[in-house]
Amino acid sequence: GQQVMQIPQYQHVQEGEDFTTYCNSSTTLSNIQWYKQRPGGHPVFLIQLVKSGEVKKQKRLTFQFGEAKKNSSLHITATQTTDVGTYFCADSGGSNYKLTFGKGTLLTVNP
Amino acid sequence: DTEVTQTPKHLVMGMTNKKSLKCEQHMGHRAMYWYKQKAKKPPELMFVYSYEKLSINESVPSRFSPECPNSSLLNLHLHALQPEDSALYLCASSKAPTSGGYNEQFFGPGTRLTVL
Numbered sequence: 001g002q003q004v005m006q007i008p009q010y011q012h013v014q015e016g017e018d019f020t021t022y023c024n025s026s027t028t029l030s031n032i033q034w035y036k037q038r039p040g041g042h043p044v045f046l047i048q049l050v051k052s053g054e055v056k057k058q059k060r061l062t063f064q065f066g067e068a069k070k071n072s073s074l075h076i077t078a079t080q081t082t083d084v085g086t087y088f089c090a091d092s093g094g095s096n097y098k099l100t101f102g103k104g105t106l107l108t109v110n111p
Numbered sequence: 112d113t114e115v116t117q118t119p120k121h122l123v124m125g126m127t128n129k130k131s132l133k134c135e136q137h138m139g140h141r142a143m144y145w146y147k148q149k150a151k152k153p154p155e156l157m158f159v160y161s162y163e164k165l166s167i168n169e170s171v172p173s174r175f176s177p178e179c180p181n182s183s184l185l186n187l188h189l190h191a192l193q194p195e196d197s198a199l200y201l202c203a204s205s206k207a208p209t210s211g212g213y214n215e216q217f218f219g220p221g222t223r224l225t226v227l
Contacts, residue, residue, distance in 0.1 A: 033215065033216075041220070042201055042218040042219060042220050042221050043154060043201070043216075043218045044218070045215035045216065045217070048215060088153055088154075097142055097144075097159045097161065097166060097167060097205075097208065098156055098159065098167060099156065099216065100156075101153035101154055101155075102153065103152070103153055104152075104153050106151075
């Protein structure tokens, strides 16, 4: 898979604040998936983005795929303590099976 | 049933032991995966099975030996491991990808392995 850079590595917010994590690639991404891993848990699929400029929403979560398909973001509005965890983007690199994960952003929320 | 199960949850083994990790899914998925995850790191792909055949081996040392006895089961046989192999071992499954698309992976809870 391609190298996908994810920032920031850590983010601490007060409950109610917004949060954004970004994934960037130097080459065009085929598609991108987002996963959430709670502390002590396992990755759980959130969304897949395929089309250039795609925007998808899930309640307070907004996912975007850049027009050039070289970057993606996950934005959480009004964070809650249940949002705590590590958010990973993952790129298939054009492979049918192989996912390469970004390093992840660990979100902590102060109640 | 949208669950991937893994046993055992925890495993402590010595460097001379032989043990096996097991994974099971009943979602009819034809692709199954083993990942290794170290603390504060992303999952790293080890093996992929597609239709019960090994399709990807990410240059994993031979002390890790995968096996896919049938479409629902995936094993990882461990022998002569090193302390640096201590990690969370995650199993995942997905539909076999269709052309032009990609399918989400469902992860099991993992086996936390400690090698002494």
